[in-house]
Amino acid sequence: MTDSNYIKVFTGSFIVVQLIADRLNAIGISPVVKDETESGLISVFGATNPGLQQIFVNKDELNEAIEIVESVTSDLEA
Structure with missing residues (x-):
């Protein structure tokens, strides 16, 4: 298995993922946005999180990305 320079920082709905990606x-x-249900390779029944998307960032940008994710999610909870 190869080591990736990308790490997942968030999983959520399309709208929240787009807001975080824009910021x-x-x-x-x-960011790299992954949506298994849209890939065509995995059916909706085989997807681990149907309807949810994942955001990945380079490991070198992790700290800044986490700050954005926390800011957006806390704004949505308020």
Whole structure:
């Protein structure tokens, strides 16, 4: 198994993922958004989190990304 430079920082709905991705892009972080239900390789029945997307960032950008994720999720909870 190969070691990846990317790490998952969030799993959630399309809308929240897009909000976080937009904020990450605004500070120069290019997130990778993964949606298993849209891949065509895995049916909805085989997806681990149907309807949810995942955000991955480079390990070097992890601290800044976590701050954005926490900011967005705390704003949504208020």
